[in-house]
Amino acid sequence: MTVDKKRKNTKAHASGPKRRKTQQQSKQTKRPVSVDALAWKTVDIPEMFDDAEGFFGLEEITGVDVVKEGDVVKFMAAVPKSKAEVEDDGEEFGGFDDEETPKPAENADQEVSTSDSKVEAVKTPAKDKKAPKDQKKPKEQQKEQQKQQKQQPKKEQPNKAANKKNAEDKKKARKNEKTTVEPKDPELETDLFTKLEELPEPEEEEVDMSEWVPLDLSPRMISSIAKLKFTKPTVIQSKAIPEIMAGHDVIGKASTGSGKTLAFGIPVVESWLSAAETRKQNKEEKKGATALILSPTRELAQQIRDHLQALCKGLPMAPYICSVLGGMAVQKQKRQLQVADIVIATPGRMWEVMSSDNSVLASLRNISFLVLDEADRLLKDGSFKEAEEIFKALDRPPVEENNEDQKMGNTDEEGQEEEEEESEEEEEEEEPVNKRQTLIFSATFNKNLQQKLAGKSKFKATSTQDMEYLLQKLNFRETPKFVDANPVHQMAENLKEGLIMCGDMEKDLYLYATLMLQPTRRALVFTNSVNSVRRLTPLLENLNLPAFPLHSGMIQQARLRSIDRFKANEGAKKKNGSAAILVATDVAARGLDIPEVDLVIHYHVPRAAEDYVHRSGRTARASNSGTSILLCGPKEAVPTQRLVAKVHAQAEVKAGNSGNNTKKLVSSGLRTIDIDRRVVAKLRERVDLAKKIADAVQAKTMGGKEDDWMKKAAEDLGVEYDSEELEKAGKWGGKGSFKKQKQKEAQQMSKGELASLRAALRDLLSKRINTGVSERYLTGLDVSELLKGEQGLFLGQVDGLGLDD
Numbered sequence: 001m002t003v004d005k006k007r008k009n010t011k012a013h014a015s016g017p018k019r020r021k022t023q024q025q026s027k028q029t030k031r032p033v034s035v036d037a038l039a040w041k042t043v044d045i046p047e048m049f050d051d052a053e054g055f056f057g058l059e060e061i062t063g064v065d066v067v068k069e070g071d072v073v074k075f076m077a078a079v080p081k082s083k084a085e086v087e088d089d090g091e092e093f094g095g096f097d098d099e100e101t102p103k104p105a106e107n108a109d110q111e112v113s114t115s116d117s118k119v120e121a122v123k124t125p126a127k128d129k130k131a132p133k134d135q136k137k138p139k140e141q142q143k144e145q146q147k148q149q150k151q152q153p154k155k156e157q158p159n160k161a162a163n164k165k166n167a168e169d170k171k172k173a174r175k176n177e178k179t180t181v182e183p184k185d186p187e188l189e190t191d192l193f194t195k196l197e198e199l200p201e202p203e204e205e206e207v208d209m210s211e212w213v214p215l216d217l218s219p220r221m222i223s224s225i226a227k228l229k230f231t232k233p234t235v236i237q238s239k240a241i242p243e244i245m246a247g248h249d250v251i252g253k254a255s256t257g258s259g260k261t262l263a264f265g266i267p268v269v270e271s272w273l274s275a276a277e278t279r280k281q282n283k284e285e286k287k288g289a290t291a292l293i294l295s296p297t298r299e300l301a302q303q304i305r306d307h308l309q310a311l312c313k314g315l316p317m318a319p320y321i322c323s324v325l326g327g328m329a330v331q332k333q334k335r336q337l338q339v340a341d342i343v344i345a346t347p348g349r350m351w352e353v354m355s356s357d358n359s360v361l362a363s364l365r366n367i368s369f370l371v372l373d374e375a376d377r378l379l380k381d382g383s384f385k386e387a388e389e390i391f392k393a394l395d396r397p398p399v400e401e402n403n404e405d406q407k408m409g410n411t412d413e414e415g416q417e418e419e420e421e422e423s424e425e426e427e428e429e430e431e432p433v434n435k436r437q438t439l440i441f442s443a444t445f446n447k448n449l450q451q452k453l454a455g456k457s458k459f460k461a462t463s464t465q466d467m468e469y470l471l472q473k474l475n476f477r478e479t480p481k482f483v484d485a486n487p488v489h490q491m492a493e494n495l496k497e498g499l500i501m502c503g504d505m506e507k508d509l510y511l512y513a514t515l516m517l518q519p520t521r522r523a524l525v526f527t528n529s530v531n532s533v534r535r536l537t538p539l540l541e542n543l544n545l546p547a548f549p550l551h552s553g554m555i556q557q558a559r560l561r562s563i564d565r566f567k568a569n570e571g572a573k574k575k576n577g578s579a580a581i582l583v584a585t586d587v588a589a590r591g592l593d594i595p596e597v598d599l600v601i602h603y604h605v606p607r608a609a610e611d612y613v614h615r616s617g618r619t620a621r622a623s624n625s626g627t628s629i630l631l632c633g634p635k636e637a638v639p640t641q642r643l644v645a646k647v648h649a650q651a652e653v654k655a656g657n658s659g660n661n662t663k664k665l666v667s668s669g670l671r672t673i674d675i676d677r678r679v680v681a682k683l684r685e686r687v688d689l690a691k692k693i694a695d696a697v698q699a700k701t702m703g704g705k706e707d708d709w710m711k712k713a714a715e716d717l718g719v720e721y722d723s724e725e726l727e728k729a730g731k732w733g734g735k736g737s738f739k740k741q742k743q744k745e746a747q748q749m750s751k752g753e754l755a756s757l758r759a760a761l762r763d764l765l766s767k768r769i770n771t772g773v774s775e776r777y778l779t780g781l782d783v784s785e786l787l788k789g790e791q792g793l794f795l796g797q798v799d800g801l802g803l804d805d
């Protein structure tokens with residue numbers, strides 16, 4: 001925060017047109033103002049701060065005096081003497097919202113206290129319940145005022161920029177008030193019902209929603225869905241919603257991007273809505289949350305929250321939805337949980353919060369829905385232990401009921417212990433009463449389990465990694481209904497799948513070539529290791545492709561920022577068309593719904609068939625089309641073959657007995673791509689240079705950890721540390737001392753050498769790639785001039801990835 005001093009203002013009064021401003025300002029008196037009420041302007045942040053962790057932005061303000069009285073700091077700003085005067089000269093002070101014009105006396109109370117020179121503002125609640133009625137403007141009055149403001153001639157708005165910002169702020173504030181049901185601080189949350197009912201009615205648009213009618217949803221829910229422009233339910237929504245609404249436990253399977261979130265989200269919100277209305281009518285207090293939704297990753301949890309909030313935007317009243325995830329402040333999450341209606345959580349953090357605070361457990365004990373999204377993934381990465389604890393805790397009866405002796409004041413310890421043992425035994429014998437519905441969703445359930453689910457036979461787990469193990473641990477009220485929206489295909493309908501065979505050491509080159517041959521270059525690249533993400537991101541950046549990393553080693557804010565930057569298509573800002581590349585580990589494989597991802601590249605063959613399904617499912621979502629490309633080295637051919645056979649049940653595994661693995665991989669769903677090797681060869685020089693630069697930078701960062709560096713490099717490439725491939729690669733070094741020598745060279749590369757490599761690469765990138773336009777046809781033309789142009793574009797005919805026919 002920077003605060004420009006009075007001096008600046010005085011300067012501005014000096015001459016000509018500014019005299020008018022001086023007159024206007026003389027009508028205004030500087031008074032103490034709340035820090036939130038000032039008209040802060042966002043400052044453009046230099047790129048050097050892009051990677052600064054936890055640094056979100058900078059704002060500045062002018063025309064404000066900072067006055068320190070003892071430990072108290074006050075911000076003195078020009079406040080209009082009276083509203084009448086302001087309207088008279090047509091200039092409003094940009095720092096105040098006219099809906100919340102604070103009276104000077106009120107403002108004077110809003111002191112800002114300091115300690116250790118840290119300035120903290122005392123915040124005013126968004127709406128003061130006790131505020132006199134006349135401070136709140138009736139809707140008509142607001143509308144009338146907006147109309148008048150629109151009709152005002154332009155010359156009557158001297159401070160146009162400030163007014164525009166003010167109007168935008170107000171618009172944003174109104175939007176937030178309507179859509180963000182999460183209170184900044186639950187303690188400050190006023191009556192949500194009253195608040196939402198006061199909001200202006202959004203303009204209705206005619207949308208044919210007849211296809212939703214058979215699902216038996218309330219009219220307000222259908223009207224809210226209409227606002228999302230979802231004119232018909234997806235298959236999983238049509239099949240699962242009626243079962244859930246009828247009170248059944250449900251296990252739902254549907255391909256990636258087919259709308260599973262709303263398949264459980266709509267009935268959960270619908271249930272909350274009708275319970276909230278009943279409570280309101282009967283003037284009852286709510287008792288805890290309605291639903292607990294468990295998600296395997298933090299990003300997915302945030303996304304589910306956003307998705308449900310978007311659904312609730314159009315409702316007359318909305319539930320308070322909160323997410324409880326690692327990497328965020330625990331205390332804040334505890335406070336939010338006290339008032340939450342729908343909780344979306346990752347199991348680790350949920351258990352941490354739940355096990356340390358009885359009131360949290362109490363607020364969740366009576367939930368009506370327990371939802372497990374991407375349920376099969378919950379079993380992996382050791383997070384199931386916490387999920388299991390959560391299930392047990394939800395089923396356990398409240399402590400007080402077990403502990404009657406304590407209530408009665410019985411101090412006989414022996415007797416008490418005996419009683420406790422007995423009650424524990426009873427507890428074990430008695431099936432706990434479960435009032436909640438359990439809903440489980442994923443795109444991947446193994447075949448065996450599917451058959452069991454369809455045949456309604458009992459679950460019998462063979463290992464703790466087995467989905468049946470999870471199902472055994474869940475206290476279903478009844479045999480769950482199995483809803484399978486795609487019994488034949490696992491992959492999304494509009495997905496094209498391709499496979500590129502390449503040398504183990506050529507993956508970087510083929511990755512770049514694949515990206516260059518795909519027109520939008522808006523892609524998600526999956527790797528099997530964190531270190532590969534760390535290596536590939538700068539490599540692609542060196543090649544002028546805006547790449548953003550995402551892996552579990554990053555702090556949560558950085559993870560979310562990478563997704564936001566990718567979503568915001570920051571590539572466009574860097575003048576590289578629509579290009580934006582998210583380089584990620586499998587942490588991004590599940591559930592992420594990022595618009596306009598056209599291409600998924602598996603840099604490493606995924607370890608499990610399910611991972612292939614989920615990774616590929618980041619494209620071709622809803623009704624969009626997309627492409628998934630697998631880069632396969634010779635050593636990966638066998639696992640790839642297995643994977644294809646698993647994913648595509650009717651894969652035509654044409655052995656051909658030719659010993660050619662490529663042919664075996666051809667299936668009905670996945671085609672090998674004959675990438676134009678001539679084009680690839682032309683890209684090699686760029687990639688080699690970019691790689692050298694990235695390696696040198698990484699080697700310098702790694703410092704003395706020489707062996708580590710080489711081992712990590714080998715791991716990234718999926719080859720052995722002492723392998724022939726690594727030796728053959730030359731640029732990575734060879735065995736023994738030669739290897740070390742190469743490594744040292746990279747570390748010791750001087751600044752000058754690095755700069756000249758960069759210059760050479762820049763030069764290459766500034767030219768188009770001539771893919772075979774013969775110079776014979778270019779007689780009389782300046783070839784170098786023709787090759788200039790937008791970087792990365794080809795001169796001549798290029799076939800693309802060839803999956804479109």
Ligand SMILES: Nc1ncnc2c1ncn2[C@@H]1O[C@H](COP(=O)(O)OP(=O)(O)OP(=O)(O)O)[C@@H](O)[C@H]1O
Pocket residue numbers: 229230231232233234237254255256257258259260261262442443590591592593617618621622
């Ligand atoms: N009825 C609908 N009509 C059109 N689009 C929809 C509908 N329902 C959901 N969508 C959109 O489809 C996209 C995918 O939905 P969602 O993320 O719920 O898929 P999913 O099945 O959970 O995918 P995944 O298995 O990858 O988690 C979202 O952008 C969502 O807004």
